[in-house]
Amino acid sequence: MGPRRHDPAAVAAVAQALTPLAADGLRLLVNPEERRRLSRDAYDYSPVLAARLAAAEAELVVRPVTVEQVKAVAAACAHHHVPITMRGAGTGNYGQAVPLLGGVLLTMTGLQAVRSATTDCFTAEAGCRLVAIDEALAPHGAEQRLLPSTYRTATIGGFVAGGSGGIGSVAWGFLRDPGNVLGMEIITVEPQPRRRQLMGDAAAPLNHAYGTNGIIVAVTLPTAPLRRWRELLVAMPGLEQGLALADQLRTAALPIKELSLYDQQIAAMVRPLQGGVAGIGGCRLIAVVAAEAMETVKETLAHHDARLLLQRPQTAAGSLRELTWNHTTLHARAADPAWTYLQLQLPPEPAAVLQALGRQQGEDLAWHLEVVRSQGEARWAALPLLRWQGADALAAVMEAAQALGCTLFNPHVITVEDGGLGVVDGDQVQAKQAYDPAGLLNPGKLRGWLERGASA
Numbered sequence: 001m002g003p004r005r006h007d008p009a010a011v012a013a014v015a016q017a018l019t020p021l022a023a024d025g026l027r028l029l030v031n032p033e034e035r036r037r038l039s040r041d042a043y044d045y046s047p048v049l050a051a052r053l054a055a056a057e058a059e060l061v062v063r064p065v066t067v068e069q070v071k072a073v074a075a076a077c078a079h080h081h082v083p084i085t086m087r088g089a090g091t092g093n094y095g096q097a098v099p100l101l102g103g104v105l106l107t108m109t110g111l112q113a114v115r116s117a118t119t120d121c122f123t124a125e126a127g128c129r130l131v132a133i134d135e136a137l138a139p140h141g142a143e144q145r146l147l148p149s150t151y152r153t154a155t156i157g158g159f160v161a162g163g164s165g166g167i168g169s170v171a172w173g174f175l176r177d178p179g180n181v182l183g184m185e186i187i188t189v190e191p192q193p194r195r196r197q198l199m200g201d202a203a204a205p206l207n208h209a210y211g212t213n214g215i216i217v218a219v220t221l222p223t224a225p226l227r228r229w230r231e232l233l234v235a236m237p238g239l240e241q242g243l244a245l246a247d248q249l250r251t252a253a254l255p256i257k258e259l260s261l262y263d264q265q266i267a268a269m270v271r272p273l274q275g276g277v278a279g280i281g282g283c284r285l286i287a288v289v290a291a292e293a294m295e296t297v298k299e300t301l302a303h304h305d306a307r308l309l310l311q312r313p314q315t316a317a318g319s320l321r322e323l324t325w326n327h328t329t330l331h332a333r334a335a336d337p338a339w340t341y342l343q344l345q346l347p348p349e350p351a352a353v354l355q356a357l358g359r360q361q362g363e364d365l366a367w368h369l370e371v372v373r374s375q376g377e378a379r380w381a382a383l384p385l386l387r388w389q390g391a392d393a394l395a396a397v398m399e400a401a402q403a404l405g406c407t408l409f410n411p412h413v414i415t416v417e418d419g420g421l422g423v424v425d426g427d428q429v430q431a432k433q434a435y436d437p438a439g440l441l442n443p444g445k446l447r448g449w450l451e452r453g454a455s456a
Contacts, residue, residue: 003083003443006102010080011059014104017076018062025110026069029061038087038105043095045329046340047388048412056098058085058105065110067187067195067217074193074215077104077440084189085442086211088127088158091150093326095414096162096210100444108157111217118142121182123220126157131316142223145172145180149327152316160184160219161211165372166325167258167288169381170250172224173373176207181221186214188435196435205431210416212446213432228291229257231320233275233310234301235282239263239354239367242283245304250371250378254297255290259371260324262286266366266385270331272323275309286320325383328368332385339366340412342398344382345374347405356404357384361397364389382406415447424448 004010015028022028029035039057043049064070077084083103090097099105111125117136122144124133130151134143146168148154154163160181165174175181183199184206196214198206206214236242242261250259267273267284274280285306289297294311301308314321323331329341346353346369357365364387372381386397394412402408413419416428429448432439439449 003101003103003438003440004081005083006059007082008059010082011103013080014073014076014082015060017079018072021064021069021072024069025065027063027110029063035059035061035105038090038107039099041090041092041095041097042326042330043093043098045093045326045333046412048391048394049095049414052414053095053098053100056095056100057102058099059102061105061107063107063110067111067185070106070111070187070215070217071193071195073104073106074187074189075191078189078191078193078438081438081440083440083443084215086157086161086215088155088162089129089150089153091148091154091158092162094162094411094419096442096445097158099442100414106215108217109155111157115218119223121220121222123218124156125218126216127155128157130154130156130159134316137223138226141226143226144168145222145224146175147321149321149323149325151319151321156219156221157216160207160221161209161216164208167321168224169370169372170256170259170378171373176204179222181207181219183220184214184216185218186216186435188214189440190437205425205427208416208420209428209431210442210445212416212436212442212449213428214435215441227255227257229288229314230291230294231258231310231312231314232285232287232289232297232308233273233320234285234287235275235280235307235309236285236304237282239283240351241304241306242285243351243369245300245306246285246369246371248300248304249287249297252296252300254293256287256293258286258288258321258324260286261367261369262328263367265363266328266332266368269335269366270323270328272320272331277309280307280309286324288314288321325370328383329385332366338388339385340388340394342382342384342386342401343409343411344384344401345372345407345409346380346382348377348379350380350382353401353404353406357397357401360400361386363387365397415445417447424451
């Protein structure tokens with residue numbers, strides 16, 4: 001039997017089974033406003049998802065504080081066939097934490113411990129905030145390799161299950177690249193849940209699977225050496241000059257943690273990109289570089305006639321990181337809610353794509369580019385802003401981008417596969433069979449499981 005869809009009696013039975021654990025810190029949240037708020041993430045970046053997910057809501061929110069309590073939730077839901085949707089800090093953009101069939105929303109923010117931290121790696125519980133992990137690593141001369149732009153609020157479990165990359169991807173690639181996640185501790189969803197340690201390849205199917213195939217309660221990730229990072233905001237006359245500057249920086253022997261580029265339209269619209277200096281047009285480049293590289297960087301800027309608008313140490317609060325990656329879309333939508341976005345990997349020579357799509361879309365397209373490491377090579381990823389003109393117009397732009405050689409990572413779809421390369425990962429489906437045999441975890445988000453059920 002699969003998950004029950006919006007079954008109040010079954011959810012009430014789960015709540016009754018879990019009520020005795022409230023004395024030990026587990027919380028059961030039934031207030032309608034709180035349930036509604038926690039059943040959302042930042043999917044409203046996409047008008048497609050905003051319409052599709054508007055009515056999705058959990059009947060019960062559960063916040064455990066121990067792994068044993070997570071096991072109790074899994075057991076109760078398995079016994080009553082109630083769906084479970086996992087939630088971290090709710091900073092995702094694709095509806096990863098939205099309960100399509102109602103049921104229980106399992107928010108993991110109560111599991112906050114950094115279990116171990118060394119020079120080489122750390123193990124932290126799923127609800128631990130990324131800021132707390134870096135605080136634990138600093139005395140060991142280490143830091144996290146990869147961070148989302150939501151660094152101040154995001155949890156490590158949510159980042160691994162629902163994210164992919166971000167600040168640090170210029171050097172370390174993406175979370176699913178081999179070596180970026182060393183292991184996980186998970187709980188299975190069965191009447192008698194198991195606590196499993198998955199290391200290396202065994203953990204890979206649960207990485208960026210939206211919590212569809214196992215409850216992640218802790219993760220082990222490798223570290224990078226702690227550095228004194230400086231963040232720079234640079235003005236360039238145009239996108240072509242910005243690309244040339246960024247290409248020189250990314251190919252130099254420099255420690256760089258972030259390198260992103262914004263065209264004139266975004267620079268004019270997102271006020272912090274103006275750097276507090278009035279009357280400076282053109283595009284903008286954000287770079288996060290090690291302090292020891294600053295002299296070389298300044299020389300490079302001078303060779304490209306670039307203007308350094310801002311230079312400062314990187315801190316947790318008020319950082320330029322909160323202008324990068326999907327924060328750019330957030331700021332743009334604050335200025336004009338008609339903007340949505342795409343996610344692309346550009347071909348190795350991106351100029352022709354930028355020019356062709358720019359001619360087609362005019363001022364309805366604005367370029368935001370990020371340097372990433374993909375399969376060992378430096379590449380340009382793009383998160384362009386696109387003015388919403390309906391689903392058909394959106395589809396036409398995506399088709400045009402693919403025809404020009406771009407790889408599309410569609411942010412307007414709900415399943416793991418369709419938001420990635422569009423193909424079913426058999427290992428993810430097998431993991432779901434092993435760790436969630438009744439299909440209760442985040443139902444509707446793993447297309448391979450749905451297709452398997454249809455063909456059975």
